[in-house]
Amino acid sequence: MGEFAYVAPRNVADAVGVLQDHANNGRRAQVLAGGTDLLVQLRGLDKAPRTIVDVKKIEETNRLDIGGDEIYIGAAIPSAILNENQELKSLLPGLIEAADLIGSTQIQGRASLGGNLCNSSPAADTIPAMIADRGICVIAGSGGEREVPVEDFCTGVGTNVMTGDEFLLGLKFPRPPANSGDAYLRFIPRTEMDIAVAGAGVSVTLDGGGTCTAARVGIGAVAPTPLLVADAAAALVGTAVDDDALAAAGAACSTAASPINDKRGTVEYRRKVVAVLCRRAGAIARDRALAA
């Protein structure tokens, strides 16, 4: 049965060592960031003993680096700290809004982008936004570091590409070029603090004349994993991101979706709503790009 244990390694090598040791000996280890999902699971569905590996004491999981080409966000940085960083908020407003949508003030003080991603819920709010912003996962393991695009990270409901000796260090985003904007919208049955019925993140870059030169669309809660919708982005590139282009992008999202029926929404409803969210998020991203 084993016992519970808690360790808080101070560096990447020590953390990988603990994870590798557990993986090699058939013992269970689980990585802890803010804990807002993990502690709920510990009390409810999954009480089995394990070693909890708190990665918050590691520099790389807490580093926030806004560079000329690249933005690095440590996996364990709480949403509240991201939201208080005005430079980050002005560069990737859609991503920060997605993080800010999750939970109450109390949750915001703990919950992180890395935790949201590694929990790998299909309805995770930050994942479509990270996909739209071309996020890259920086993963540490016994083989060194590797990088995986966010859209390739989740493999199913609650599962992802990381092996037992790996953990997420942080997320890299290309610094958005001039005239870029992003946005994330989700639909929930009430106004605050609920799980997405559908969500859509959009980023666009415009040229001097307002024509879209690059776009990305990510959708959530409408498939077993969050999805990159290349067809939706293609519908925006070369246009002024006008109503017709946005409608085509929305339709591509409906086509890409493979939702389930559950208490929060039916298949038909989710397909329809994800298109609406894509259109509206696309319009916000466009307006932000025009204002940038």
Added chain:
Amino acid sequence: MSKMHIHTTINGDQVDFLGSPQQSLLDALRDEVGKLGTKEGCGTGDCGACSVIVDGRLVCSCLMLAAEAEGAEITTIEGIADGDGLHPLQEKFLEHAALQCGVCTPGFIVAAKALLDRDPNPDERTIRYWLAGNLCRCTGYDKIVRAVQDAAEQLAHPA
């Protein structure tokens, strides 16, 4: 099961205690430290009754392991008042009858304290958003919001 020796500062006092690796900070505060003012409502981060301030951040103590609090500065409801008197938030909760059964009250007061520490003059919308993670099933929220507004006023202009 092996216990861990955890060193914290709680309400300004150095407090060391033994906790289990999987024990929540909430359970440790109540069962190991004897600070019973912090309440358990849902135990899953939805209701805010267990709110405490850890290193300047408002958190649900049910969603944090005690072991994560190693080296942390923690403020609980017992640390809100200065000396023997009540904090203005506590006085105003009484004046406005912003409580009935009282289980949510420590969480509301700690959360409101964290807000006023950050923003001494919040508008009603800010207060409502900030306190949205604290649930009260007795009074409704109007009296609570008015108590917080009144406390902010008193803190800004002490009589």
